[in-house]
Amino acid sequence: MGVEIQIDNLSKSFGKQLIWGNVTxxxxxxxxSVMLGPSGTGKSVLLKTLIGLLKPDEGSVVIEGTDIATCSEKDLYEIRKLFGVLFQDGAMFGSMNLYDNVxxxxxxxxxxxxxxxxDIVMEKMDLVGLLGAEDKLPGEISGGMRKRAGLARALVLDPEIVLFDEPDSGLDPVRTAFLNQLIVDLNAQIDATxxxxxHDINTARTVPDNIGLLYHKHLAMFGPREMLLSSEExxxxxxxxxxxxxxxxxxxEKDADELEAEKDQEMPPLPPIPMQLEPSNGIPRRSQRPAGEWCREHGVTPPPGSFDGNMSMATGG
Known part of the structure; x- marks a missing residue:
């Protein structure tokens, strides 16, 4: 089972430029969990802070009782063994074949x-559907295959936390759909965090248990998927x-003139909340909640047509 990440009052600046502050x-x-935000809001900076590549100006990141913002280099080295990271471009060594990369x-x-x-490498390559491609160089395969190879490498130490930095960047919608299914299937198998x-809204709406949104130098909201998908914020x-x-x-952020120009415009109605993507074998993940459960528990009426039109799931009717 994965481990919890406790982030408290985290702030990060580069020089005089505040990236985000008071993130808890x-x-x-x-x-x-998925973290969203407009371009330039520091999402990748947050990931780098979580693994200790960047030090925050204030706050703490506590993992299994260790605050990686203040711990020694020795302790940080040990904590990093809990992590696997899939970088944006796969970050493969171009001169090594996929087997040696993994x-x-x-x-x-x-x-x-x-x-x-x-044995371990072949097991992980099988998990991501790359058996038979281990002798290929990164330059000889597609972007989607490089992502999967990078994911196999992120999994070889059996991490309890896996970070994905824009895994869908550069992929077409079909490959993104396959990658999303792979992520859900992997979480069901290894039970890691x-x-x-x-930036992919379809991914955010269908894959995670939780969604967060960074905006205007702060965390606008973080919570269960249904909470954000039904939010009027x-x-x-x-x-x-x-x-x-x-x-x-x-x-x-829009300026005052832009906001004034649209003040009489109503926001379009919320679209239906889709069903959460399930593992390929049809068996729900340990953390997966029944559709509409959060809405029922909090007395929230989901948008019409939510959960494939099965409103009884959302309302208990």
Whole structure:
């Protein structure tokens, strides 16, 4: 089972430029969480802070009792063994074939024999559907295959936390759909904590258990998927439903004139909440909640047509 990430009052600046401040949330153990936000809001900076590549100006990131913002380099090295990271472009070594790329963390961080390494590498390549491609170089395969190879490498140390930095960037909608299904299937199999940074709204609406939104140098909201997909908070509603009307503009925040011009415009109605993507075998993940459960528990009426039109699931009727 994955481990919880407790983030408290986290702030990060580069020089005089505040990236985000007072970020507080708990990423639940074993669940899939997505972090959204307009371009330039520091989503990737947040991931780098969580693994200690960047030090925050204030606040704490506590994992299994260790605050990685203040711990020693030795303790940070040990905590990092809990992590697997899928970088935006796969970050593969171009001169190594896929097998050696995936084997690299095992050779660097363990004393396993080459025969043990081979068993693990082939197991992970099988998990991501790359058996038979282990002798290929990164330059000889598609972007989608490089993403899957990067994911196999992120999994070889059996991490309890897996971070995905825009896994869908550069992929067409079909490959993104396949990758999303793979992420859901992997979470069901390894039960690790997944945190995904993405711009893809369909991914955010169908894959995670929880959604967060960074906006205007702070965390606008973080919570269960249904909470955000039924939210009337303008910035959350605008972003999650890809609407033009709302506080977000081309330069992140609309100016006073833009807001004044649209003050009499009503925001479009909330679209239906889709069913959450399930594992391929049809067996719900441990953390997966029945459709409409959060809405029922909190007395929220979901938008018409939610959950494939089965409103009895959302209302208990």
């Amino acid at each position: 949330l708990t990423v639940p153990a074993g669940e899939v 084997a690299f963390p095992l050779r660097e961080h363990t004393k396993k024999s080459e025969s043990e390494i081979r 997944f945190l995904i940074v993405t 303008p910035v959350v509603r605008q972003f999650l439903n890809a609407q033009r009307v709302g506080p977000i503009g081309m330069s992140e």
